[in-house]
Amino acid sequence: MKVIKVDPEKCTQCHACDLWCGIEIGSEKKELNDAIHEKPQPVPRVYVEGNNFPLHCRHCEVAPCIDACPNGTMRRDPATGLVYVYEPTCIACWMCVMVCPFGIIAPSPSIHVAVKCDRCRNMEYPICVDVCPTKALALEEREEGATWYGYAPKRSY
Numbered sequence: 050m051k052v053i054k055v056d057p058e059k060c061t062q063c064h065a066c067d068l069w070c071g072i073e074i075g076s077e078k079k080e081l082n083d084a085i086h087e088k089p090q091p092v093p094r095v096y097v098e099g100n101n102f103p104l105h106c107r108h109c110e111v112a113p114c115i116d117a118c119p120n121g122t123m124r125r126d127p128a129t130g131l132v133y134v135y136e137p138t139c140i141a142c143w144m145c146v147m148v149c150p151f152g153i154i155a156p157s158p159s160i161h162v163a164v165k166c167d168r169c170r171n172m173e174y175p176i177c178v179d180v181c182p183t184k185a186l187a188l189e190e191r192e193e194g195a196t197w198y199g200y201a202p203k204r205s206y
Contacts, residue, residue: 105166106168136160
C-alpha cells in the first residue's frame with residue numbers, strides 16, 4: 050500500500066498541505082476564495098498545528114480505530130486498504146480518537162464527526178503531496194510490516 054511519508058528536514062511549516070486538504074476534502078466549491086467564507090469552515094484531514102511537520106494517518110495494518118469503533122464508521126477500503134471515516138454514521142463517541150497511537154484522528158468541532166487523513170482515496174493523488182512546495186511529502190510504497198518512526202502498532206487490548 051502507498052502511504053504519505055514526511056521528510057521533516059524539508060518541511061517549512063508553510064501549511065500548504067493542510068490548507069489545500071481542507072479545501073479539497075472539506076469544501077463544497079473546492080476554491081480557496083469560496084472556502085474561506087463557507088459555513089461550517091472546511092476541516093483539513095492533515096494536521097500541522099503544534100507539530101514540526103504534518104501528521105498523516107498511517108493506515109495501520111492492525112487499526113485500533115477500526116476495532117474501537119462501536120458502529121463501523123471507521124472502515125478499511127477493501128480495494129486500496131486505506132482506513133477512512135464513513136461520516137454519515139459517525140456518532141461522535143471519539144473512541145477512535147482515544148485509541149489512535151499516532152494522534153491523527155480528531156473530533157471536528159464544526160461537523161461533529163471524527164476526521165482523519167484518508168490519503169485522498171477518492172482522488173488520483175493526495176492533494177497535500179501535490180501542493181507541497183518543498184517536496185517534504187512523498188507518496189511511497191510501504192513495505193509489509195514496516196514500522197513508522199520506530200513504532201509498530203500492535204494489539205494491546
